[in-house]
Amino acid sequence: MANIPSQSVHRKTLAIKRNDAEPLTREDIQYDLLNHIFNDDHAVFTDPYSTLNNETHTAKVTFRDLYVNALVNSPRSSKVLREKIVDTPQFGTDFAMISLLANVGRINTTMAFFPEMRTALRTYHPVPSLQKTDGNLQDAPRIKNALKACLLKDESKGAPSTPMDVVLKRDSGHVPSTSVVNLVFVLSNHALTVARDHFDSNLDFLDLFLPIDVPSEARSQAFLWLCFHYLEPSSIPNPFADDYSRRNPRKAPALLRRTGDGGEPENVDTAEERAWGEKMAEQRRNFVRKTNEELLHPSADSASTPPPEKKGKERTSGRTKGSNPKPAELERQALSRRVIAGEKIPRCDSRPPKETLSHKSSQQKINRDVKQKHTPVDGNPHHTLFDSSGKAMGLRQPIGRPGIQYSVMPPTPERTMLEHAWHIVTTTDPLMDSDDEIADEHVRLDYTRRLQTLNRLRGKSPTPDIELPTSLQPDSNAMEQDPSPWGQT
Template sequence: MASRRQSPAPPKRSPLALKRADGDPLTRADIQYDVLNAIFSDKAAAFTDPYDSVDDAPKLCFRDLYIKAIMHSSKATKALKDKMSESLVFAEDFAMLGLLVNVGRINTTMSFFPEMKTAIRTYHPIPTLQRSSGNLQDAPRIKHILKLGLLENEATNPPSTPDEVLSRAKAGQIPATSIPNLLFVLSSHSSSVGTHFSQRFEFVDVFTRTEISSASRARAFLWLCFNYLENPGSASDDYDEEEKPNPFADPAKDSAPALINLTAEEAALENVDTPEEKELAEKLVANRDQIVKANAAIKVAVKESEKDITKPDDEEQSPAVEEPKAKGRKKAGRAAADKPEKPKRGGRGNAEKLRKEALKKGAKGSQSTTPRDGMSVDGDSSHVMPLPRVVGADSNDDSSTHSFRILGKDTEPKAGRAVRRYSPYPRSPQTGKPRVLRHVSPERTMLEHAWYIVNNTDPLMDSDDEGGDEYDRHDYVQRLKVVSRVTHLVQQSLESSDRPHDQHLPRTVEAAGS
């Protein structure tokens, strides 16, 4: 048995994805512009238009097919579509950049507009593809647009291998897939695609093998696209079916086009940047530098403004820390007590002083009224109960957050002296005159007050954090009266009868409600 001859060693390849430092422009040699120009300049109308449902729709060249695929993507913005429709030059430049992203030549960490602010991408001007004023966006967005540039019949299950694409073409589905998806598939299976050519050649070599002429690489690219989209070529086993001639094939052999090798001198003549493009690259880099410096200045200004805003807060907290030392100085303490002070954040000492003064004034003003006024729930003075204190209703408190306490030192003083009760709730600073608890006749009906509570109370908020007003206090008074009356009637019924109290409880509750 004859032994198979060993294949020659593959040529040394450069990495597919471009890697450049931030701010470095991408030259013609980087993007192999002559190959792109040859692909998009070919006017052979050989591709079926998948976006035109009319029978016998005119064929498209590769440039028009690829631009249509971008514009029909579900992720293409309206601004991008309008710009591509208005300017064919911009549409062609954007499509060339999209093709480089499509095959993996452009890394997804690259960005191409100078206003880019994120630090996870690098900015790169492309003077050759910036012939018009248009936003080339960045590589991740372009790739997302291409990924969703699928046909309607493959939105849920697009082909992912070259064999799947060929099987669809042999089954009569023309085109077999969308052009962006085909390029994703071919670049992912680059080595298997190269078996169509007589010499060792892979699909990604179209954009990297500089020793092969740009024109022959562009023709090989178009031949592959037509072979997989329109006609399976030699992979077809149906000899009765007439194959479509591939317009990009070698005319002499009717097969894949030949790849022309160049000498070093001939290769150096391709992909040469013009002086105008070099000058434009310098301007774009300078523009980017100005934008970066302006953004840095804005960040510094924002940080300084934040420091200025937070600085008074830090200064306000210092008196609260040094307050115990000031208590020993009687003269300084008396002088400070005579001057009105505003409550400061974190200063409990100032709030305590203001509260004591308010209680003294409130005690003097309440000597002319009975302690039960607005507080008693029945006729007996022994049942006097402090009412809830509502902060924020009639006081001069300007804060948007209202605190609420059930028991506290701010209740009505009894017999001219302050009543001190334990309160588990935090104290609220007094900023205005203390309000003497009094019964206020409601201006709302019960239905109006219930409607007000439903529309202005958060059911998920803790009741201790809710605000209130005089209507709330009146409602609490009415509720306390009912509870007190029920308790009084239950006690009377238990004292006047020896029967169990649970038999009299329904009558008692009914009497209390009446």
């Protein structure tokens, strides 16, 4: 068998990487492969749910209906999304295609598919071949969370996580052995094991979704063969087998590479799709430009108009409801969007003006300049305020009224990288408010530490020597004068 590429190499090159507003072409998503998979008419898969046609569970359905129904029954799919999938079959197919790409890791969690997306942590990408209806493809984090919840009823305490686990469950009589979405996760996470057991070429499972010189139809047949092999009983002949796989048990259909002229070209965008992609890219750029202008130069009408009352729960990202964001926060948000839009940001002095005092520094100045004392005069206690030189200011505090005390809030302690990672995991909900993610000082410090670590490791061997801080490094002059670490005895 030929050498199989390492799993780590795939993980680095699998996800599609594009700039903000750049369309995803048919070549990027391998549209013809997806089209062959979801338009296959073999109704041979056992649906664990009530089918889309209102048939009872355990009915035999096509792969398209099996996968779409799994998304519909995901607890994390919104009601609006479920209704749209059921009411508009074309949107259901398009959404299932983009979900399968997220299922195998081809679409990462930084992508979004609607141009009015505001968060600086996502990039917008039109997908002309999959956005021919008025449905919203949402963003990758919501899709990924819906996929992770696609489990069978008996898998609430744990689903099969390896190909062997799936086979053992299948052979014990569970049909289907797991959900089709979880199966794709398992095959993706163990792509090399799948290649060793079922492929005779130097390709693995993840290669099926990459632009390679194997026809889309052959790759789709191998994918469907794997799904049937792991989901359905081994006693039933695999309907996706070819002559090669029938002669060689447990082997997937042959993945033969193109020869000669390669036949008819695949994954070719139509003129309408290219025009629509450019239109949406321009719409995105205009939206980002307008948003930046509104953040940096808010109009008088928008500043004087009170915010509308909202019902239900709302995340405020640490700000009081109804309060306007600070100018520094507005500038930071605008800067993030300018970076995403590809604009060059001029360097400027980030130090604050000397005359400007923040709220905290004002409190500290008051505490330094004002002293508070109790001094009895004529037998009546009163409070006398002193300035920084010790001279009484002549202000009297009435009896029975407590004296004014100024206190300064202690600074928030810095988090370690582990503490910050735990904070993000426990406080961030990727299903809500992805358009309002505000970075704070802790996020800036975490990115700074990561960058410093990468700069230290860059160009070094995989196991670099430990670098002592400057304060702990020995003095070269002292070492020349006294070569003995213990000095002269």
